[in-house]
Structures are given as C-alpha cells and as structure tokens.
Amino acid sequence: xxxxxxxxxxxxxxxxxxxxxxxxxxxxxxxxxxxxxxxxxxxxxxxxxxxxxxxxxxxxxxxxxxxxxxxxxxxxxxxxxxxxxxxxxxxxxxxxxxxxxxxxxxxxxxxxxxxxxxxxxxxxxxxxxxxxxxxxxxxxxxxxxxxxxxxxxxxxxxxxxxxxxxxxxxxxxxxxxxxxxxxxxxxxxxxxxxxxxxxxxxxxxxxxxxxxxxxxxxxxxxxxxxxxxxxxxxxxxxxxxxxxxxxxxxxxxxxxxxxxxxxxxxxxxxxxxxxxxxxxxxxxxxxxxxxxxxxxxxxxxxxxxxxxxxxxxxxxxxxxxxxxxxxxxxxxxxxxxxxxxxxxxxxxxxxxxxxxxxxxxxxxxxxxxxxxxxxxxxxxx
Amino acid sequence: xxxxxxxxxxxxxxxxxxxxxxxxxxxxxxxxxxxxxxxxxxxxxxxxxxxxxxxxxxxxxxxxxxxxxxxxxxxxxxxxxxxxxxxxxxxxxxxxxxxxxxxxxxxxxxxxxxxxxxxxxxxxxxxxxxxxxxxxxxxxxxxxxxxxxxxxxxxxxxxxxxxxxxxxxxxxxxxxxxxxxxxxxxxxxxxxxxxxxxxxxxxxxxxxxxxxxxxxxxxxxxxxxxxxxxxxxxxxxxxxxxxxxxxxxxxxxxxxxxxxxxxxxxxxxxxxxxxxxxxxxxxxxxxxxxxxxxxxxxxxxxxxxxxxxxxxxxxxxxxxxxxxxxxxxxxxxxxxxxxxxxxxxxxxxxxxxxxxxxxxxxxxxxxxxxxxxxxxxxxxx
Numbered sequence: 001x002x003x004x005x006x007x008x009x010x011x012x013x014x015x016x017x018x019x020x021x022x023x024x025x026x027x028x029x030x031x032x033x034x035x036x037x038x039x040x041x042x043x044x045x046x047x048x049x050x051x052x053x054x055x056x057x058x059x060x061x062x063x064x065x066x067x068x069x070x071x072x073x074x075x076x077x078x079x080x081x082x083x084x085x086x087x088x089x090x091x092x093x094x095x096x097x098x099x100x101x102x103x104x105x106x107x108x109x110x111x112x113x114x115x116x117x118x119x120x121x122x123x124x125x126x127x128x129x130x131x132x133x134x135x136x137x138x139x140x141x142x143x144x145x146x147x148x149x150x151x152x153x154x155x156x157x158x159x160x161x162x163x164x165x166x167x168x169x170x171x172x173x174x175x176x177x178x179x180x181x182x183x184x185x186x187x188x189x190x191x192x193x194x195x196x197x198x199x200x201x202x203x204x205x206x207x208x209x210x211x212x213x214x215x216x217x218x219x220x221x222x223x224x225x226x227x228x229x230x231x232x233x234x235x236x237x238x239x240x241x242x243x244x245x246x247x248x249x250x251x252x253x254x255x256x257x258x259x260x261x262x263x264x265x266x267x268x269x270x271x272x273x274x275x276x277x278x279x280x281x282x283x284x285x286x287x288x289x290x291x292x293x294x295x296x297x298x299x300x301x302x303x304x305x306x307x308x309x310x311x312x313x314x315x316x317x318x319x320x321x322x323x324x325x326x327x328x329x330x331x332x333x334x335x336x337x338x339x340x341x342x343x344x345x346x347x348x349x350x351x352x353x354x355x356x357x358x359x360x361x362x363x364x365x366x367x368x369x370x371x372x373x374x375x376x377x378x379x380x381x
Numbered sequence: 382x383x384x385x386x387x388x389x390x391x392x393x394x395x396x397x398x399x400x401x402x403x404x405x406x407x408x409x410x411x412x413x414x415x416x417x418x419x420x421x422x423x424x425x426x427x428x429x430x431x432x433x434x435x436x437x438x439x440x441x442x443x444x445x446x447x448x449x450x451x452x453x454x455x456x457x458x459x460x461x462x463x464x465x466x467x468x469x470x471x472x473x474x475x476x477x478x479x480x481x482x483x484x485x486x487x488x489x490x491x492x493x494x495x496x497x498x499x500x501x502x503x504x505x506x507x508x509x510x511x512x513x514x515x516x517x518x519x520x521x522x523x524x525x526x527x528x529x530x531x532x533x534x535x536x537x538x539x540x541x542x543x544x545x546x547x548x549x550x551x552x553x554x555x556x557x558x559x560x561x562x563x564x565x566x567x568x569x570x571x572x573x574x575x576x577x578x579x580x581x582x583x584x585x586x587x588x589x590x591x592x593x594x595x596x597x598x599x600x601x602x603x604x605x606x607x608x609x610x611x612x613x614x615x616x617x618x619x620x621x622x623x624x625x626x627x628x629x630x631x632x633x634x635x636x637x638x639x640x641x642x643x644x645x646x647x648x649x650x651x652x653x654x655x656x657x658x659x660x661x662x663x664x665x666x667x668x669x670x671x672x673x674x675x676x677x678x679x680x681x682x683x684x685x686x687x688x689x690x691x692x693x694x695x696x697x698x699x700x701x702x703x704x705x706x707x708x709x710x711x712x713x714x715x716x717x718x719x720x721x722x723x724x725x726x727x728x729x730x731x732x733x734x735x736x737x738x739x740x741x742x743x744x745x746x747x748x749x750x751x752x753x754x755x756x757x758x759x760x761x762x
Contacts, residue, residue: 054659087651087684090658253683270468277471278435279695289683298681300691302634302673303468307698310681311690314660 005031005040005107005134010377012131012352013095014056016080016088022060024076024356025069027095032136034110039118039139044151046102046130047344048355048364048373049159050251050291056098058091059084062365067358072380074356099130099375103145103154107134115139122149124157131352133377143331149338155374156187156344159315161334163290164191164342166318167249168199169326174286178202178245180261182252183293184224185212187344187372193221194341202243206236206257212370227257236260240268248287249313254294258287258310259301266304280305288313293367346374353380386412386421386488386515391758393512393733394476395437397461397469403441405457405737406450408476413517415491420499420520425532427483427511428725429736429745429754430540431632431672437479439472440465443746448739453761455737480511480756484526484535488515496520503530505538512733514758524712530719536755537568537725540696542715544671545572545723547699549580550707552628555667559583559626561642563633564674565605566593568725568753574602575722583624587617587638593751608638617641621649629668630694635675639668639691640682647685661686669694674748727755734761 008028015023034040058080065078085092103124109115123142129135145154171179181192184205196203197220204223205216213224223239225232239245240261246269248261262285269281285304290313300310319327334342350360350373364373389409396404415421439461446459466473484505490496504523510516526535552560562573565586577584578601585604586597594605604620606613620626621642627650629642643666650662666685671694681691700708715723731741731754745754 051659087661259678278432279697280468282698290687292683295683297640298683300679300681302670302676302679306671306693306695309690309692311692312687314687316660317663317688 007031009132009134010352011129011133012098012355014058014098015095016058016060016085016092018085018092020080020085022058022076022078022080024056025095026073026352026356031134034108034115034136036110037112037115037139038110038136039106039115039123039142040108041102041104041123041125041135041137041142042107043102043130043132043135043377044104045155046099046375046377047156047159047346048375049100049156050293050367051159052098052100053365053367055096057365058088062361065358065361067356072353074353076356076361097129097132099132100128101126101156101158102130102135102375103151103157104135105151106142110139112139118142118144121145122151122154124154126158131355131375131377133352143335146335146338152346152374153339153343157334157338157342160188160191160344161342162319162330163315164188164195165330165333166315166322167192168195168201169322169330170288170313170318171201171247174247176245176247176286178204178243178247180204180206180240180245180248180287182206182248182250182257182261183208183291184221185209185215185370186251188251190216190219191342193219197221198341202245204236204239204243204245204248206261215370233260233264237264237267240264241271244268246283246285250287250289251291252294253289253292254296254298256299256301258289258298259304261287262304262308262310263301266308277305280307282307284308286310290314344372346372348372349374349376349379351375351379352377388412390513390515391733391761392510392514393479393736395439395479396476397439397441397466397473399466399473401461401466403439403457403459403461405437406476407454407733407737412515415489415496415517417491418493418496418520419491419517420487420496420504420523421489422483422485422504422506422516422518422523423488424483424511424513424516424758425485426536427480427756427758428537428540428727429756430481430537431674431748432540433479433481434746434748436477438746439469443742446739446742448737453734455734457737457742478510478513480513481509482507482537482539483511483516483756484532484538485516486532487523490520493520499523499525502526503532503535505535507539512736512756512758514733524716527716527719533727533755534720534724538715538719538723541569541572541725542719542723543700543711544696545569545576546711546714547696547703548573548630549576549582550703550711551669551694551699552582555628556665557626557628557667559585559624559628561585561587561621561626561629561668563587563629563631563638563642564589564672565602566590566596566751567632569632570597571600572723574600578602579722583626585617585620585624585626585629587642596751614641614645618645618648621645622652625649627664627666631668631670632672633675634670634673635677635679637680637682639670639679640685642668643685643689643691644682647689658686661688663688665689667691671695725753727753729753730755730757730760732756732760733758
C-alpha cells in the first residue's frame with residue numbers, strides 16, 4: 001500500500017429514510033486495503049448515466065429539495081412522493097453507494113500477479129459505488145485502457161459501449177438484420193451509429209430535433225427520422241421499408257412510439273405481401289424497452305398482427321446470458337476503439353460535492369439528450 | 382368415388398368488394414375428386430370460433446347489414462367501416478372460404494393405403510373452408526376420432542385442444558411453472574382447467590362473473606379471480622403469490638388487464654426479495670396476447686421492473702416451431718381425451734344458411750363467453 005494514500009475516502013451516499021425522506025450526502029470512510037486479487041482504484045472520472053438516477057433519487061420529489069451543510073459537505077433532503085416508499089422496503093434506512101462505472105489509476109494492489117500487473121495502470125471499472133474517491137475492485141473487473149487514454153476517456157467504457165454492442169449481439173442472436181433506435185442522439189446512440197456503419201447494419205435513428213438529426217448525419221447516419229417533423233410517420237415507414245429493420249431498442253418507454261414502430265414494421269412487412277392473412281404478417285417484430293425517459297404508460301395500438309413482442313432489456317442480464325467468451329470479445333473491442341467508436345462527450349464536470357448543488361441536479365435530472373455530466377471525485381470543491 | 386355423392390357442394394364464402402362492401406353468401410361448387418393421398422370428408426359439424434370471425438366479417442359494420450335472397454340462399458351485405466379496406470388489399474374481390482376446423486365422415490378416398498384406410502371413418506379436420514358440405518383434405522391431416530365419438534364430439538378437436546396444450550408446452554419450454562388465463566370460462570378455458578389439474582400445474586383463472594367463477598370451481602379450479610368483484614386486485618395478487626405463475630395467456634388484449642397481471646406477478650416476486658434492485662425483480666414475467674376480445678389499445682403501466690415481455694401468440698406458428706413429434710404427441714392426447722378433457726359444448730346449432738340470418742350473426746358476433754355456435758352443413762336450411 002502506497003504511503004501517500006490518504007487514510008479516508010469521500011463517498012456519495014443515497015439514503016431513503018423510513019419517514020419518507022431522501023437524503024443525499026458525502027461520507028468519509030477508511031480507504032480499504034486490497035485482498036490478494038483486488039486492486040484499489042483512485043477514481044478520477046465517472047459519468048452520470050440515466051441508469052444511475054434511479055438509485056440516486058429513488059423517485060423523490062427533487063423540486064422540493066433543500067440543501068444544508070457546508071459547500072464541502074452539502075446534504076440534500078427531499079420528500080418522497082406519496083406511495084414512493086412502496087417497493088423500496090429493501091433499501092429503506094440503508095445509505096447506498098451510487099455510480100455504476102468510472103475510471104482511474106490503480107494505486108494499490110493485492111499480492112496476486114494479476115493484481116500486481118495493474119499497479120499504475122489507468123483502468124475502466126464498473127460495479128457501483130463509483131461516486132467515490134477510492135474504489136476497491138477485483139483485478140479481473142478492470143479494463144486496462146489503451147496507451148495514452150485518460151481516465152476521462154475511459155469513464156464510460158462499460159455501460160454505453162456494452163449496451164450498444166449488446167444490442168447488436170441481441171439482433172444477431174434473434175435473427176434480425178436491422179435495428180431501430182430511439183433517443184438516438186445520445187452518447188449511446190452515437191456509438192450505435194458508428195458501430196452499425198462499421199458492421200454494415202441498417203439502422204433507423206429516431207430523434208426529436210433537427211439539430212440532433214444534423215448531428216447524426218454528420219456521423220454518417222443514413223436513416224434519421226425526426227419526431228418533430230410533420231413527415232415523421234411517412235419518414236419512419238419509408239426507413240423501415242428500406243432497412244427491413246424488425247428489432248427496435250427504445251429508451252423512452254412511455255407513450256405511443258413503441259406502437260408506432262411496430263405498426264410501421266408491419267406496414268413494411270405487408271408492402272410485399274400477396275396472400276391475405278387474418279393475423280397479419282408472419283414477420284416477427286420486436287421492441288425492447290431499455291430506458292424510461294417517459295415513465296407514463298406504454299400504449300400499444302395492435303394493428304401489427306400477431307407476430308410481435310415488447311419487453312424489457314437490461315445490460316446486466318444480457319451479459320450474464322452472453323457468457324464469458326462473448327463478454328471478453330466485447331470488452332476487447334471497447335478497449336481497441338475506446339477513443340473512436342466509443343468516445344463519449346460531456347457537457348459539464350462536477351465534483352462529488354458539486355453533484356449535490358441545485359444547479360447541477362436540476363440539470364442532470366432533466367435527462368436531456370446531448371447533456372451529460374462527468375463526476376470528478378478527486379476535485380475537492 | 383361413391384355413386385350416392387351429390388355432384389355439387391354448398392360452401393359459405395366471404396367477399397370484400399373493392400367498393401367497400403362485405404358480401405356473405407352460399408355458393409355451389411362441384412364436389413372435388415380426391416388425389417392419391419387425399420380424402421373427401423362430408424362435413425357434419427364445425428364450430429364458430431373467435432378466430433373464424435376475422436375472415437368472415439373482415440371488420441365490416443354488421444349493425445348495418447342487410448339480408449337479401451331466399452331462405453335457402455341468403456346473401457348478407459354490410460358496409461366496411463372507414464379505413465377497414467386498409468390492410469385487406471390481398472383479399473379484396475376474392476371470395477374466401479371460411480371455417481377453421483370441423484368433423485365428418487370420410488366418403489371418398491384416393492388410391493393410397495393411408496387414404497383408403499380412412500374410408501367410412503369419422504375424422505376431425507382443420508385447414509380452413511369448413512363451412513362447406515364437402516371438404517377435400519390430405520389423409521395425414523385427419524384425426525381419427527375414438528370409437529363412438531360423433532362428428533359433433535370432434536368438431537372442435539384442433540383449435541381449442543391444441544391451443545390449450547400449446548399453452549402448456551410453451552410454459553414448459555420457457556421455464557415457467559404456473560399459468561394465468563383470462564376469459565377463463567370459455568370452452569378453451571375449461572379445457573385448460575382440466576389439463577392443469579391432470580398435470581399438476583397451478584393455474585390462475587380470471588373471469589368476469591360469479592356464474593363463471595362457479596362453473597370453473599365446479600370443474601375443480603382452485604384459483605378463480607372475478608374482475609367484477611371489488612376484491613379482484615387483492616385476489617389476483619394473492620393467487621399469483623400462491624401459484625408463482627409468471628406466464629399468462631390473455632384473450633382480451635385491450636385495456637389494462639395485461640399490465641395488472643404483470644404488476645401482480647412483480648409484486649408476488651418481490652414479496653420475498655431482500656436485496657433492493659433499482660430494476661425490479663429478476664424474475665421474467667410474460668403475457669402472451671392470443672385473442673382480441675377488446676380491440677382497444679393495450680395500456681402498460683410499467684411498474685413491473687425490466688424482466689418482462691408482452692407479445693402475440695398464435696397456434697399455427699407454435700405448431701410449426703414445435704415440430705412433427707410434438708404435434709403427434711399432442712394430437713394423440715386430444716384423440717384419447719376427446720370426450721373428457723377436450724369436450725366442447727354448444728349453445729346453438731345452425732345450418733350454412735342459418736349462419737347468415739341476423740338473429741344468428743348478431744348473436745355469435747358478440748363473442749360472449751359461454752355462448753358457442755355449431756354449424757351443421759348437412760342440415761338444409
């Protein structure tokens with residue numbers, strides 16, 4: 001263990017109290033000592049992903065949040081909405097660490113050769129609790145970043161890259177040959193554009209603004225449909241006919257877009273049908289909902305025959321079912337293309353304390369496409 | 382070919398005319414001659430299933446139907462609703478035969494031993510065009526009814542029995558251990574109650590009236606939830622907890638019941654959870670929509686985590702994917718249990734001409750649970 005390590009590490013914690021209050025605060029904890037196959041990572045960069053916000057906020061009403069404490073140790077308190085405690089019993093009164101992924105420098109290592117080999121390396125890591133100055137992880141969980149890559153380059157080397165690659169794996173394993181992606185201008189969406197271009201996979205990108213369309217076209221995207229355009233319904237069907245895409249990944253969830261995509265796929269499938277079928281086309285049409293930018297109900301107007309499915313899709317169970325060999329292949333591709341295909345961009349950097357300022361959380365809680373926060377735990381406000 | 386066969390056979394046809402009119406009528410056609418491996422079946426009984434009504438009516442507005450012609454040869458005309466022609470282009474101006482399944486006597490056979498062996502037998506058949514006095518089918522498509530069984534006993538020996546058995550096969554192949562069924566008091570639902578009792582599979586039956594609940598309990602059903610009862614939400618969750626059923630087959634489709642079932646399954650799965658998961662339980666919850674008693678939108682309030690799916694389920698693709706060996710096993714069980722497990726009951730019998738009388742079609746188009754028509758093509762008129 002290096003002598004220049006501090007004794008304590010600062011960590012962000014999210015606590016749902018049984019009286020119906022959310023409390024976000026920073027806590028000090030002793031810097032842990034690695035076991036034989038573990039390494040200690042000094043976390044230098046960690047993104048705020050939509051998937052982090054659920055653990056962080058737990059459905060509290062942040063418009064009623066108040067901030068107390070000092071600038072270095074702020075404490076945010078917010079009321080849980082009516083009924084928000086339901087389903088949270090397993091986390092009530094436990095201060096949870098937050099932050100799915102991050103990157104930093106290995107500053108201490110256990111005795112195993114695998115752990116020792118990582119000393120001094122810049123690595124990407126995942127597994128939660130990354131909004132922290134130091135994080136202990138298993139040596140095998142580290143993705144060694146390519147020469148010259150910074151912690152900021154590697155901060156988002158798990159969730160978005162593996163999600164994009166997982167979408168392609170899912171497409172291939174389920175026999176589809178093209179993809180549809182909503183909220184397509186996100187960092188993840190941009191990765192998917194580059195991946196599909198590289199792999200020759202037809203991709204229909206659905207965005208909400210002309211600027212987003214322009215951004216994706218500048219990356220080489222061929223099919224971009226803008227929901228704010230009056231021609232969106234026709235554009236979508238035309239793109240589905242041209243691509244024969246029968247699998248969509250939807251980050252929005254609520255509303256009618258899922259249904260519209262399925263109906264468009266059905267229209268595309270029937271465009272060449274010559275025999276009438278009471279049950280619609282036999283082509284299987286699938287939408288996976290992997291995010292919930294709209295938490296309202298999903299409304300399905302079933303004019304898309306009987307060969308269809310809608311379901312949830314999550315990275316963790318996908319990786320579990322994909323197996324170690326596939327995961328190894330995907331991680332190797334992430335490392336090789338970290339600063340090209342899988343490059344992320346951030347619009348704002350905040351310290352751990354900075355995450356708890358209203359101007360910060362009011363911004364990252366909006367989940368606006370194109371806006372992305374990077375947490376820098378080593379910066380002390 | 383037997384000499385006492387008539388020269389012509391009477392068939393019901395459904396014609397969507399390009400001017401936006403539906404026309405239902407009876408047509409005479411020459412009685413066909415079997416090829417080597419074919420048999421000619423004198424159709425004596427054929428049910429009107431919900432799955433027949435789509436081909437028969439094609440979305441026309443039957444409340445505005447008019448009947449012309451003679452009592453022996455009625456012709457029903459009805460306007461197609463606005464937009465109803467969309468998606469029907471492949472059937473416009475083609476007079477389609479109707480009737481998925483039926484039973485009758487083999488009255489002529491081709492030269493092959495398999496065909497000859499069927500002469501004089503009472504058989505169940507499927508494949509469409511059963512609202513007809515004579516139907517040519519491949520010998521291999523015939524299900525020979527057990528000794529003593531009548532054509533009426535065997536009229537429904539395909540769609541409902543194989544659907545019920547297909548639900549159990551799907552449950553087993555997808556790793557579930559219990560079932561939920563909506564519209565559970567139907568003929569199909571009653572078969573499912575008996576099958577699940579015989580096979581030891583926990584089944585949650587969802588019905589709409591106290592009478593239907595009583596009917597299913599008289600068959601031995603353990604879990605029956607009545608949507609018209611004030612305690613339905615609690616009853617459903619309790620039954621899902623007791624059965625751990627994670628697969629539902631829903632005949633209704635529209636509305637919020639699918640969502641309610643998924644949320645109930647999630648509540649049951651979380652009842653024993655000790656570790657908080659932002660994404661809900663890892664237990665996969667699935668609803669297959671196999672009917673559309675409510676053609677309105679399916680509204681999903683996604684409080685059921687991320688491990689879920691909703692999709693269409695149809696008998697024909699299930700049988701195609703199940704393979705010949707499985708189909709043979711299922712058909713053998715249908716034959717063996719035709720008058721017990723798979724017994725159907727009918728509330729009314731009509732001739733081919735009788736199908737086209739307003740008091741008949743106004744009744745069978747309501748698709749009321751517990752009401753079931755049997756067509757008897759040999760009865761004139």
